Amino acid sequence: xxxxxxxxxxxxxxxxxxxxxxxxxxxxxxxxxxxxxxxxxxxxxxxxxxxxxxxxxxxxxxxxxxxxxxxxxxxxxxxxxxxxxxxxxxxxxxxxxxxxxxxxxxxxxxxxxxxxxxxxxxxxxxxxxxxxxxxxxxxxxxxxxxxxxxxxxxxxxxxxxxxxxxxxxxxxxxxxxxxxxxxxxxxxxxxxxxxxxxxxxxxxxxxxxxxxxxxxxxxxxxxxxxxxxxxxxxxxxxxxxxxxxxxxxxxxxxxxxxxxxxxxxxxxxxxxxxxxxxxxxxxxxxxxxxxxxxxxxxxxxxxxxxxxxxxxxxxxx
Amino acid sequence: xxxxxxxxxxxxxxxxxxxxxxxxxxxxxxxxxxxxxxxxxxxxxxxxxxxxxxxxxxxxxxxxxxxxxxxxxxxxxxxxxxxxxxxxxxxxxxxxxxxxxxxxxxxxxxxxxxxxxxxxxxxxxxxxxxxxxxxxxxxxxxxxxxxxxxxxxxxxxxxxxxxxxxxxxxxxxxxxxxxxxxxxxxxxxxxxxxxxxxxxxxxxxxxxxxxxxxxxxxxxxxxxxxxxxxxxxxxxxxxxxxxxxxxxxxxxxxxxxxx
Ligand SMILES: Cc1cc2nc3c(=O)[nH]c(=O)nc-3n(C[C@H](O)[C@H](O)[C@H](O)COP(=O)(O)OP(=O)(O)OC[C@H]3O[C@@H](n4cnc5c(N)ncnc54)[C@H](O)[C@@H]3O)c2cc1C
Ligand SMILES: Cc1cc2nc3c(=O)[nH]c(=O)nc-3n(C[C@H](O)[C@H](O)[C@H](O)COP(=O)(O)OP(=O)(O)OC[C@H]3O[C@@H](n4cnc5c(N)ncnc54)[C@H](O)[C@@H]3O)c2cc1C
Numbered sequence: 001x002x003x004x005x006x007x008x009x010x011x012x013x014x015x016x017x018x019x020x021x022x023x024x025x026x027x028x029x030x031x032x033x034x035x036x037x038x039x040x041x042x043x044x045x046x047x048x049x050x051x052x053x054x055x056x057x058x059x060x061x062x063x064x065x066x067x068x069x070x071x072x073x074x075x076x077x078x079x080x081x082x083x084x085x086x087x088x089x090x091x092x093x094x095x096x097x098x099x100x101x102x103x104x105x106x107x108x109x110x111x112x113x114x115x116x117x118x119x120x121x122x123x124x125x126x127x128x129x130x131x132x133x134x135x136x137x138x139x140x141x142x143x144x145x146x147x148x149x150x151x152x153x154x155x156x157x158x159x160x161x162x163x164x165x166x167x168x169x170x171x172x173x174x175x176x177x178x179x180x181x182x183x184x185x186x187x188x189x190x191x192x193x194x195x196x197x198x199x200x201x202x203x204x205x206x207x208x209x210x211x212x213x214x215x216x217x218x219x220x221x222x223x224x225x226x227x228x229x230x231x232x233x234x235x236x237x238x239x240x241x242x243x244x245x246x247x248x249x250x251x252x253x254x255x256x257x258x259x260x261x262x263x264x265x266x267x268x269x270x271x272x273x274x275x276x277x278x279x280x281x282x283x284x285x286x287x288x289x290x291x292x293x294x295x296x297x298x299x300x301x302x303x304x305x306x307x308x309x310x311x312x313x314x315x316x317x
Numbered sequence: 318x319x320x321x322x323x324x325x326x327x328x329x330x331x332x333x334x335x336x337x338x339x340x341x342x343x344x345x346x347x348x349x350x351x352x353x354x355x356x357x358x359x360x361x362x363x364x365x366x367x368x369x370x371x372x373x374x375x376x377x378x379x380x381x382x383x384x385x386x387x388x389x390x391x392x393x394x395x396x397x398x399x400x401x402x403x404x405x406x407x408x409x410x411x412x413x414x415x416x417x418x419x420x421x422x423x424x425x426x427x428x429x430x431x432x433x434x435x436x437x438x439x440x441x442x443x444x445x446x447x448x449x450x451x452x453x454x455x456x457x458x459x460x461x462x463x464x465x466x467x468x469x470x471x472x473x474x475x476x477x478x479x480x481x482x483x484x485x486x487x488x489x490x491x492x493x494x495x496x497x498x499x500x501x502x503x504x505x506x507x508x509x510x511x512x513x514x515x516x517x518x519x520x521x522x523x524x525x526x527x528x529x530x531x532x533x534x535x536x537x538x539x540x541x542x543x544x545x546x547x548x549x550x551x552x553x554x555x556x557x558x559x560x561x562x563x564x565x566x567x568x569x570x571x572x573x574x575x576x
Contacts, residue, residue, distance in 0.1 A: 011479070069457050069475065069484055070447055094478065095435075095443060095460060102444030105413055106451040111538030112412055114442045124542060129441075130334045135547050142413075142538035178456035179486045187480035200575065224575065232496070242462075242497060243478055249355065249435060249496050257575050267330045268354075271438070278573055279553075280566060291555050296569040300558025308563025313576050316567065 002087035003056070004030040005080060007073070007100065008049065009092045013040035015048045017197040018092040020156035022149055023052040025119060027159060030087045031055045034163075035080060037073045038066040050163035052156060060168040064177070070096060071176035074103035079170055081108050081144050088123055093148035093252075094196070101148045110143025115252070117153045117275070131267070132274040151196040152254040187241045189228070190218070195244060198227035200257045201276070203246055204239075205231035205269075207262020207283065207302055211239040216306045217261055223313040229253065229273075231263045247272035262302045265290025282306060318372030318466075321428045322363040322396065323419060323449075324356040326380045326387035327439040334439065340534060341541040342409045343439055345381060352387045355434030357501040358494050360391045362464060363432050365499065370466055373397045375426065379407060379418055385517065392512035393504030399515070400426060404522040409534025412440075416448035421527045422520060423453060430471070433493040435460055446493035456486030459493040 004026040009016040019034070026032035033056040034049045041061040049057055058080055065072040077089060077100070089104065091097045093115045105112035116138075118126035123145050127136040140146070195201065202224065204217035214234075221228045230240040232247060246253055248268040258276035263269060265281070265288055273279070274293065281294040282302050291297045298305050328334045328348035335344040363374045376391040376399035378384050388399045402422055410418065423431060431453075436443040450457035458464070461473035462481070471490050475482045476497075504512070522529050530536060556565055570576045 069459070071451070071457060074451070098443045099447035099457070099459060102412065102442070102447040103451040106416060106448050112444065113539055114444060128547070133334065133547055134336060135545050136336070136541055137543040138539055138541050140538060141540050175454050179458055179484050181482045182485050183483040185480040185483070236497070241480070242476060243480065248438065280569070282562070282566070286555070291553070293550060294555065295553040296566060297553060297555040298558050298562040298566055299555065300562040305558055305562040305566070309566045312564050312567035313570070316571060316576050
């Protein structure tokens with residue numbers, strides 16, 4: 001069976017859930033080979049990749065790879081596409097993932113599909129475009145199909161793989177090192193599930209009113225084991241860090257449940273959450289466009305409705 | 318400094334966007350064409366760099382003839398001139414081909430900085446800056462919420478999943494911006510009038526030394542096989558809070574097994 005390369009998405013040595021989804025998907029397309037790029041590779045990571053079916057793990061863990069923007073990872077993958085002739089390359093459709101996919105496509109003269117929500121066994125990709133309004137099937141005609149997959153599209157299922165380790169040396173070209181990361185600034189925000197991976201997301205908008213009041217959102221999220229998101233109005237106001245922004249220029253989330261609190265539902269916000277399975281809205285304005293999407297909505301003041309909801313959830317546990 | 322800003326015309330997101338049943342490409346006639354929102358931020362940043370460092374701002378657009386409206390908008394904001402790559406041969410080009418075509422034009426007109434938006438509202442690939450950097454062998458400074466140029470050094474803040482990276486490179490460079498970077502100016506009446514007289518150079522595929530066999534629908538590396546309009550979402554239940562709104566949501570969540 002042909003190899004399917006899966007680029008591992010990892011933070012601080014930990015394999016992100018989306019990678020397990022991609023490995024699960026890859027098993028239905030061929031033989032998954034995980035590709036580890038950058039420092040942090042250790043036994044735990046290898047075990048995780050094996051558990052979800054990686055037959056091979058290509059490891060290139062030089063620090064250099066992470067010290068430059070995007071290009072080194074594309075270079076590594078291009079080298080592997082050359083040597084392993086995979087049937088496809090799967091990458092998480094994060095902003096960086098899509099950029100890696102783009103550069104890899106140019107390097108290998110291959111077609112690239114971004115933001116797929118599924119891939120059939122013949123490598124036809126499924127997409128949901130125009131804010132969920134149209135479903136599309138696309139395929140790559142030229143080169144090695146490079147497909148960026150939206151997180152939360154496949155349910156991860158364990159199935160032991162051999163995870164045979166193969167060390168890879170990449171000698172990065174000068175152009176791959178052209179954009180140097182000189183400092184990394186982390187703005188952590190608690191130990192909640194990762195926004196794009198969470199099954200439930202609770203987001204707050206301008207209606208929340210202040211950074212302090214975001215505790216109302218956080219408490220609801222914690223009662224549900226959910227991630228916290230925010231509208232642009234809330235991130236621009238500095239109430240919540242930008243990386244929690246949901247929408248056109250923020251994260252695209254497809255959780256089982258999305259709760260929008262004090263968010264009007266502007267088109268740019270909807271672009272990032274419209275494919276959530278179930279949508280709940282709390283907003284004091286009955287005309288707010290978010291209600292057009294909501295499966296359940298309450299017209300009311302979020303400062304009373306939300307804490308009551310949190311209490312009620314705690315009671316029911 | 319020679320600043321080129323890539324601007325895309327997209328169907329207005331406020332209207333219903335469609336694919337054409339015949340060749341399965343986006344229907345650019347059905348909806349009004351507007352400037353891709355984030356491209357306005359790219360134009361604004363280009364103008365600010367010019368104001369700080371001197372030079373010229375050139376707008377670059379690949380698109381059908383009606384894309385001139387979008388070009389005029391960018392000129393009205395204050396860009397100096399424009400290059401419009403327009404040719405029927407380009408119809409249906411995918412990301413790989415679009416990046417090739419734009420790179421050919423950029424090689425021809427030259428640049429110190431190319432500025433793009435981080436993502437378009439129609440195809441939403443979010444890859445063009447990365448692809449252009451690859452093709453032009455220039456540093457990729459994408460997803461910037463801050464750009465600074467100091468002599469031949471360019472520094473950005475690149476937004477990441479955990480915060481941001483400070484990134485540094487030498488010019489020439491390819492930059493993409495997010496909407497947090499600035500507040501785009503409104504074209505003034507004077508600006509709108511002046512834009513009518515600013516030079517817009519039209520390039521065909523041949524003019525830009527683009528191999529016609531490498532662009533357009535027939536030779537695209539990707540293909541839309543099939544599409545269907547998604548069934549509309551079933552209308553939800555909207556209730557007014559009568560003091561028990563939170564309890565009601567909890568009941569709904571329980572009925573869906575979330576609690
Ligand atoms: C290029 C570009 C990119 C963008 N990208 C994004 C993006 O990625 N994500 C994003 O979210 N936006 C994005 N936007 C911004 C978007 O257009 C909206 O401005 C933004 O989503 C509004 O946020 P909001 O809903 O929180 O605020 P508002 O639109 O101001 O809505 C606040 C809502 O809260 C309600 N409210 C107020 N007080 C209460 C209360 N006490 N109880 C209950 N309800 C209350 C109000 O009725 C209102 O509906 C982008 C815009 C541009 C131009
Ligand atoms: C719904 C839909 C889905 C598509 N999916 C795919 C796909 O999966 N794979 C694929 O290869 N192609 C795809 N395409 C084709 C794609 O539209 C074009 O290749 C497009 O030119 C590049 O994609 P983008 O606009 O998403 O670029 P993005 O990378 O999102 O655009 C970022 C920036 O690039 C600049 N830019 C983009 N296009 C132009 C232009 N024509 N002129 C000047 N500047 C520009 C702008 O500054 C813009 O802000 C799709 C098209 C549609 C309509």
